[in-house]
Amino acid sequence: MFSVKRLSLILVVIMLAATMFTACSQSSNTNSNEINVGLNYELSGAGATYGQDTVDGIMMAIDEINAAGGVLGKKINPIKQDNKTDPAEATSITTKLATKENVVAILGPATSGATKASIPVAVKNKVPLITGSATADDITVDAKGVKEYGYRICFNDSFQGTVMANFALKNMNAKSAVVLMDSSSDYGKGLAKNFRETFTKAGGTIVEDEAFIKGDKDFSAVLTKIKDKNFDILLISGYYNEAGLIIKQAKDMGINKPILGGDGFDSPDLAKLAGNSALSNVFFSTHYSLLDKDATVVKFMDEFKKKYNKDSNAFNALGYDLGYFIADAIKRANSEDPTKIKEAIDATEGFKGVTGKFSIDENHNPVKTAVVIELKDGAQVSALKIEP
Amino acid sequence: MEQFVQQLINGLSLGSIYALIALGYTMVYGIVKLINFAHGDIFMVGAYVGFVSITYFNMGFFPALLIAMLFCAVLGVVIEKVAYKPLRNASRITALITAIGVSLLLEYVVMFFAKAGVRTYPENVLPNLEMTILGVRITFTQVCIFAVTIALVILLQFIVHKTRVGKAMRAVSMDKDAAQLMGINVNNTISVTFAIGSALAGAAGILVGVYYNSIDPLMGIIPGLKAFVAAVFGGIGIIPGAMIGGFSIGAVETMVSGYGSSLYKDAVAFAILILVLIVKPSGLLGKNTREKV
Amino acid sequence: MKQLFSFKNLKYSACVVALFGVIQLLISLNIFDDYYQITIATICINIILAVSLNLIAGFTGQFSLGHAGFMSIGAYACALITLNINSNYSFFLGIFVGAILSALLGFVIGIPTLRLKGDYLAIATLGMAEIIKIIAQNLEFTGGAAGLSDIPQYTNWVWLFFFTAGTVVVIKNFINSSHGRACVSIREDEIASEVMGINTTKYKVLAFVIGAFFAGIAGALYSTYFYVINPGLFGFLKSVDILVIVVIGGMGSIRGSIIASILLAIVSTYLQDFPEIRMILYSLILVVVMLAREFIKTKKINLDILNIKKYIKTNGAR
Structure with missing residues (x-):
């Protein structure tokens, strides 16, 4: 009997030793012909949609860069890891990427929670971390100051919330609004909060404040409730998965008020979920418009469709830009030293990506133009540029 | 008043879906005393099978419904044979963890093949009709969902109470050993139960796909949980209880969103559940069994 | 006194101190670098959670699916205190308040729900945890869905070890006390133990409160180690994760819970290298x-390592 007990202990020890060994061997096999870039993404769990979409975009960019000869004469080697949409796991993976895999920079995570947990680790290990979709205001800067190694290339909540509130007030002469937000995501809550603040400060009133959670499919109860209320616009603060269904159910029910949203709307799935006929009188802010016929955008959309056999969305585009953004920074730094790359990121001026032309400001946010897009019968009919 | 009736209808169509999933939960629980956490994911698989047969094989609603039910029935039986049968005499918590393992497996296998993003059913699988009676709006899809649910429940009641298989099910759920002694093939009976329960979940899956037009690999978690709540609410192991539970949860949710705060709709549903359990520990229709020493 | 310094106790204490020394040495030599330290932190927090749930589910036989709810109370209390009170003692105050609040909640919830049995109790505790999650999602001072971030990292390896060892010692001693034996008797046969004059409600609630207390500590340690907490972390799946550890380690086996926590953490680090199929592999391993x-149990093969003590007992008695 005791031998069995001892056996189990030995087993545990062996496994511990084995992990150590594999981990050590990994760190030693850095290929000097490759530049390691870490991808810390939500490949499973509640945020898997956003993580997988961003990774698709990043991989496409890296494949293109490598096919064109890479950077500094070396190929970029993406090291992909799954953080399960769990901040603790994201912390662990960031540490692993920074200390064991010798990455020069980390891309991701996609959700704000996992990003917030990862940035302190990136700062501690002095590896730049760039997120493509964590929009919470305090991701890159908080009361204690700017997070030295944390960056993003997407809008933050206060920018988009303000843009949409001003659009509602000035362009649509709206006086009253109903806010319907995704209370389970900080994106939904952050956008709604900033919209509410700007809108009420300028004299608008919020008639009704309602919420849903990610994964809800039936919104008829809330929509029935607001149907007979008197309001000018409906703000849906959330992602396309739920927004598409809300728009469909609202139009079916006969709610024909203008519907506003943020870049969470920007996906071909919005039209699939809502149906083209319902997608009229819908406005949302995003990074780029299809009406621009910008060469970069058109090329990206064609290539993406060819590669993945589906239409691209905002997450794909932001991921694609992340890939080129880091390659650009490495090139300008002319070095594989993370600190030098960080300095190059700081100095980013007029980077031209699919999601627009942008620079990085002192708060590590991109300075880029937003466009407010109007949808009619499922197609983009007008785009209004709004400077930051 | 109009709004109230409208909300009631909203609640009933949502509740039908919960009821269909809850029926499977309750049947499986009644017969093997297992909380089959993979049930919500069988519902998801049903939605995907329906999606594939409608989009890629251009089937109509009813053929797709049958295929989804059939596929889920087979899946349910396979899961039972492979994962649950060896654990029939193990502690219930062991079986529960296995069920959770199966649930994760289904979710992530589907995610591996279909990716995490949403898929959308084509429009007009069912004719896009609607009518307005006294200011209350009812769509054809809502009527269909309600009708399919009621039809399946009646069929189920018939099977359980009027057929030999149903009699065997009731016998096995009362006393497995005694049933075996009476010459009932317990293994087959349990398989049939899993098949029927899973087929109902599959039906719910395709109904959700058609009604809401959006499916994703993790769509089974929340409805699964709520259906489980509904089953317990009505008295787990009791077929009419599951239906009443499903409709009640659906109605509570819509009423809270409609007249209270949508922020707390799930919290209220859970709070009512806890209250019901405290007042009547075996659920609404559950019989209080006397403890024997 | 004599009992306190018995050979067995001294032996165990020596082992604990030695373990601490070895790991401390490995950390200071930087063989255990940051990455291992995070894994160790996860292991320690999971041990506290699993051992405390084991007291409720494994020893007292009360099937709880809401342990993550108690964890979240501790996590939020400690995070709010360390974020708002800037003092050297705020960490300890946070842990203390978190644990007490969590225990208090355990008491308030335990009294009505512990009348329920088996799966009904499971669903009631599950509902309770979901309600806590939804409330945290909607309150202003808990940060809503975004939760709280930039929580100062007070927790380090020393405190993790201290609290983990403390939890194990306290729960082990509780189980070996007359109160603990009362709890075990409830698991074995509630009616019989009631007949024997044991106040079953009192002991069930007591086990629940103690379990909640330590879950609160685990939550507090979590929030002050991983910088960020949000309501989504403490959902149904977290409760299930804890239960998985308890069941794999063996219901009613503290040693099993500890070993299972370590093994699962190691498995998880292995799985990090398979990002695409990570969850598929994990679920397969689980099943x-x-x-x-x-299989091993029914075939009577003497390899049920994790349940060894129970095994010896049941087979020895034959």
Whole structure:
């Protein structure tokens, strides 16, 4: 009997030793012909949609860069890891990427929670971390100051919330609004909060404040409730998965008020979920418009469709830009030293990506133009540029 | 008043879906005393099978419904044979963890093949009709969902109470050993139960796909949980209880969103559940069994 | 006194101190670098959670699916205190308040729900945890869905070890006390123990409160180690994760819970290298382990390592 007990202990020890060994061997096999870039993404769990979409975009960019000869004469080697949409796991993976895999920079995570947990680790290990979709205001800067190694290339909540509130007030002469937000995501809550603040400060009133959670499919109860209320616009603060269904159910029910949203709307799935006929009188802010016929955008959309056999969305585009953004920074730094790359990121001026032309400001946010897009019968009919 | 009736209808169509999933939960629980956490994911698989047969094989609603039910029935039986049968005499918590393992497996296998993003059913699988009676709006899809649910429940009641298989099910759920002694093939009976329960979940899956037009690999978690709540609410192991539970949860949710705060709709549903359990520990229709020493 | 310094106790204490020394040495030599330290932190927090749930589910036989709810109370209390009170003692105050609040909640919830049995109790505790999650999602001062971030990292390896060892010692001693034996008797046969004059409600609630207290500590340690907490972390799946550890380690086996916590953390680090199929592999492992355990048990093969003590007992008695 005791031998069995001892056996189990030995087993545990062996496994511990084995992990150590594999981990050590990994760190030693850095290929000097490759530049390691870490991808810390939500490949499973509640945020898997956003993580997988961003990774698709990043991989496409890296494949293109490598096919064109890479950077500094070396190929970029993406090291992909799954953080399960769990901040603790994201912390662990960031540490692993920074200390064991010798990455020069980390891309991701996609959700704000996992990003917030990862940035302190990136700062501690002095590896730049760039997120493509964590929009919470305090991701890159908080009361204690700017997070030295944390960056993003997407809008933050206060920018988009303000843009949409001003659009509602000035362009649509709206006086009253109903806010319907995704209370389970900080994106939904952050956008709604900033919209509410700007809108009420300028004299608008919020008639009704309602919420849903990610994964809800039936919104008829809330929509029935607001149907007979008197309001000018409906703000849906959330992602396309739920927004598409809300728009469909609202139009079916006969709610024909203008519907506003943020870049969470920007996906071909919005039209699939809502149906083209319902997608009229819908406005949302995003990074780029299809009406621009910008060469970069058109090329990206064609290539993406060819590669993945589906239409691209905002997450794909932001991921694609992340890939080129880091390659650009490495090139300008002319070095594989993370600190030098960080300095190059700081100095980013007029980077031209699919999601627009942008620079990085002192708060590590991109300075880029937003466009407010109007949808009619499922197609983009007008785009209004709004400077930051 | 109009709004109230409208909300009631909203609640009933949502509740039908919960009821269909809850029926499977309750049947499986009644017969093997297992909380089959993979049930919500069988519902998801049903939605995907329906999606594939409608989009890629251009089937109509009813053929797709049958295929989804059939596929889920087979899946349910396979899961039972492979994962649950060896654990029939193990502690219930062991079986529960296995069920959770199966649930994760289904979710992530589907995610591996279909990716995490949403898929959308084509429009007009069912004719896009609607009518307005006294200011209350009812769509054809809502009527269909309600009708399919009621039809399946009646069929189920018939099977359980009027057929030999149903009699065997009731016998096995009362006393497995005694049933075996009476010459009932317990293994087959349990398989049939899993098949029927899973087929109902599959039906719910395709109904959700058609009604809401959006499916994703993790769509089974929340409805699964709520259906489980509904089953317990009505008295787990009791077929009419599951239906009443499903409709009640659906109605509570819509009423809270409609007249209270949508922020707390799930919290209220859970709070009512806890209250019901405290007042009547075996659920609404559950019989209080006397403890024997 | 004599009992306190018995040979067995001294032996165990020596082992604990030695373990601490070895790991401390490995950390200071930087063989255990940051990455291992995070894994160790996860292991320690999971041990506290699993051992405390084991007291409720494994020893007292009360099937709880809401342990993550108690964890979240501790996590939020400690995070709010360390974020708002800037003092050297705020960490300890946070842990203390978190644990007490969590225990208090355990008491308030335990009294009505512990009348329920088996699966009904499971669903009631699950509902309770979901309600806590939804409330945290909607309150202003808990940060809503975004939760709280930039929580100062007070927790380090020393405190983790201290609290983990403390939890194990306290729960182990509780189980070996007359109160603990009362709890075990409830698991074995509630009616019989009631007949024997044991106040079953009192002991069930007591086990629940103690379990909640330590879950609160685990939550507090979590929030001050991983910088960020949000309501989504403490959902149904977290409760299930804890339960998985308890069941794999063996219901009613503290040693099992500890070993299972370590093994699962190691498995998880291995799985990090398979990002695409990570969850598929994990779920397969889960199912296979459960089936294999049962297979071994029914075939009477003497390899049920994790349940060894119970095994010896049941077989020795024959």
